[in-house]
Amino acid sequence: MLSLCSSSSMAKASLTLPTNSFPTFIHPQNISTSLTSAPFNSQFFGLKLSHSSISKTTSSPPSSFKRGFIFAKVSKGSKPPAFTLKDQDGKTVSLSKYKGKPVVVYFYPADETPGCTKQACAFRDSYEKFKKAGAEVVGISGDDSSSHKAFAKKYKLPFTLLSDEGNKVRKEWGVPGDFFGSLPGRETYVLDKNGVVQLVYNNQFQPEKHIDETLKLLQSL
Numbered sequence: 631m632l633s634l635c636s637s638s639s640m641a642k643a644s645l646t647l648p649t650n651s652f653p654t655f656i657h658p659q660n661i662s663t664s665l666t667s668a669p670f671n672s673q674f675f676g677l678k679l680s681h682s683s684i685s686k687t688t689s690s691p692p693s694s695f696k697r698g699f700i701f702a703k704v705s706k707g708s709k710p711p712a713f714t715l716k717d718q719d720g721k722t723v724s725l726s727k728y729k730g731k732p733v734v735v736y737f738y739p740a741d742e743t744p745g746c747t748k749q750a751c752a753f754r755d756s757y758e759k760f761k762k763a764g765a766e767v768v769g770i771s772g773d774d775s776s777s778h779k780a781f782a783k784k785y786k787l788p789f790t791l792l793s794d795e796g797n798k799v800r801k802e803w804g805v806p807g808d809f810f811g812s813l814p815g816r817e818t819y820v821l822d823k824n825g826v827v828q829l830v831y832n833n834q835f836q837p838e839k840h841i842d843e844t845l846k847l848l849q850s851l
Contacts, residue, residue, distance in 0.1 A: 703804030709825050710735075711802045715770070715792040718778035723768075723792060729825055732765040732851060734844050736818040737805045738837075741773045741781040741791075745816070749837030750787055756841050757788050763848040765820075766790070772797050772814070808834050816840070820847050 704710040714724040725735075736753070738746045753760075753767055760767050767789040773781070778791035794800055797814070805815045818840045820829040829847045833839050 703802070704819060704827055704830065706827050706830055708827055710819065710821070710827060711799070713792075713794075713799045713802070715794055715799065716775045717793070718775055718782050718791045720775050723790060725825075728766050728768075728821070729823070731823050732763065732848055733821050734760065734765055734767045734818060734848075735770065735821065736768070736816075736840060737770050737794075737800055737803070737814070738816050739814040740771055741777045745835070745837045746771070747785065749816070749840060750781070751785055752838040752841045753789060754785065754787050756845060759845055760848070763845070763851075765848050768792060770794050770799060772800070806832065818844055820844050822851060 710725070712725050714722055717723050725733075734753075736749070738749060740746055750769065753769070757767065769787075769789065769791045771778075771791070772794055774795055775793045778793055781787070782791055800814070803819075805817045807813055807815050813834070815832060816834045816837065818829070818831045819827055820831075822828050828851065829844065831840055831843045
């Protein structure tokens with residue numbers, strides 16, 4: 631047993647607690663009860679949440695949690711895996727297309743979610759600066775081409791959006807997730823004209839900072 635005491639010139643109080651009362655790590659599978667005890671339907675930084683989806687995602691620890699922390703496979707100084715994906719117009723686009731010029735490849739959770747919309751619009755608003763630096767901008771998420779087309783049209787996005795259905799490329803690049811892997815990561819890579827990664831930037835909750843960091847790096851190349 632432990633005794634916790636507080637005192638002053640006026641009064642003294644003591645509280646006795648059992649030694650096993652200190653907080654312990656809460657396993658993710660124990661979170662589902664508290665999260666699903668009340669109606670819930672929201673969008674949070676790119677993850678479309680609902681009462682049922684939370685129950686599913688938290689009923690057991692995701693595989694990434696069981697394995698421990700995930701570290702990105704693609705790092706500064708490396709050449710990332712090649713890919714070929716469909717853009718918002720259904721056309722095939724390969725990473726090799728951008729060889730010879732800098733390219734910003736940013737992975738984001740989903741179209742039309744608050745954080746992702748804010749990030750896309752920030753890239754749009756600074757697009758002339760990217761062009762001046764001679765760089766291309768490419769966004770990648772698991773949404774299909776029709777979703778990308780509607781998203782690009784609604785917000786007048788002037789750059790390419792690629793559909794990574796099944797998140798194959800995301801996995802190959804080793805983009806780390808958040809919240810024990812339940813939330814797709816928001817990660818930006820800057821490749822130089824030789825296809826070598828010069829910057830890896832991860833920030834789920836400040837989407838616009840991705841633009842500041844990438845421009846800063848591009849202007850130094």
